[in-house]
Amino acid sequence: MSEELTYEQKLNIVKELSSCYDEKDNIEICDHEKMKYIMDYKLNIDLEIIKGIFESDFKKTKIEDDDSEDDIFDTATSILNGFYEKHPFLIPFVGKNYSKAKPQYLYVLESHYLPNSSSFYELHYNKLDTEDKKNKWLKEQWYEKDFKWSNLKQFNVNNAESSEKEEIFLHREDIEYMWTESVVKNNIKYNNRFIALFENMLNIKKEEIERAVKSIAFMNYFLRPSEDTGVSIKYEYIDSLFSYLNLIRVWEALGKPYIIICSAKVRNSFKGYWEKHNTILDNSENQIPEDNLCLCNHPSNMSWKRKIDGYKNNEEKLKTFIESVENSDSKNT
Template structure:
């Protein structure tokens, strides 16, 4: 499916593609987060060169589960992401669902979208933000470009200002409309900022309304 070999090394990092992605009632939407992180005490992702030269076979079962993008989303949709560490998915789905489709369980909105992390190496500390290396940017550029060319989203939203700082340039270079929002677990999600023109949580639904993501809007 993908021409980039990165996912052959780390198949658990493959993006989530919802079962209803691309159906006629909505446009194809890709949501991009920042990165995964590994459990406290893990040293597997501390060295960028070693991480990208290696593969997930060297990880423990616990580490593998923490970077399993599709597995995390699929397992938690029915429960609406109860763990705080997964609230990026919960909070994004909640705000989109207020405007579109109106599911009783807001997490079901994720069946209509694709999701990936921009950085393909986990952050160095549990719950932390990645310390970006040049190799992280090189791999992210190739991986995101490959994914967009493969699944041709109509719209892209970034749920991380750090990811959006670099990724928005790539997405726009590929001719796709995108927007950058703060991380849904950060203080700026529920605060008003002039740079956002309001609450951080409103950026994504406002962008989707503007670009008529769903016919029900």
């Protein structure tokens, strides 16, 4: 099978292999054209700005293992701008009514998970004992790797003993756990915990979820799944680099919407680089304005009910932000 598959062709392969996809339930709530646009969008940013944002952390990503400045820049931009082409299952969810929505919101959570049965990290990554080795492995075996869609297969419990032990690839169940579109579609119908999460994030009632989801965009910040199912990701420097730059890329591709981040781990990773970015250039097209951002904790975490930035809790902060945006938007229309 050719590696030059379109977004639709790759999407169809996942549907065909998916045990959770049922054609009779296929009531489309996505804007696939907008999602394809995100996949194709190229972020234009200078290497010196990237280095200025990340400073000494940039060397720790192991991208500088490439010889020349041109090689380093080509590697960084190639990984960033080609990421969703190689990992299309991670493309952000965009609701079918997003383009018509006023105002527009991009909701950001932390990361996907893999199933408990997955051996993706277990056979290789989990055995690495230094940051350098982990960043190098992630660069080569995750960020740069073009996963062969033709090789997706049913997970075999005996895989750890098979001749393919040294091969890095994703199984069908791995894809299903990380397929953003499917995760949103299925969980807003059947997962009460997920439904409660979206009720809090969108500040709506349960019966309004499907309508509201059609008008938003949603993504996970970190571009790879957590190492352990149900546990926060232990991100490395290379994850921080590409997650930050990718959020800017998605934000630009979506028309620079308001961003609502609901994760303490994401907030901590993002905020430091965002503040450095703001000191490098004023009014850069790549900078996300402070007025466009709301940084909260995860609604499922106990910290959701705690004080934050002068508000009695995260719920009040998010509600105040949305009300401010809505009031400002109504005055401008």
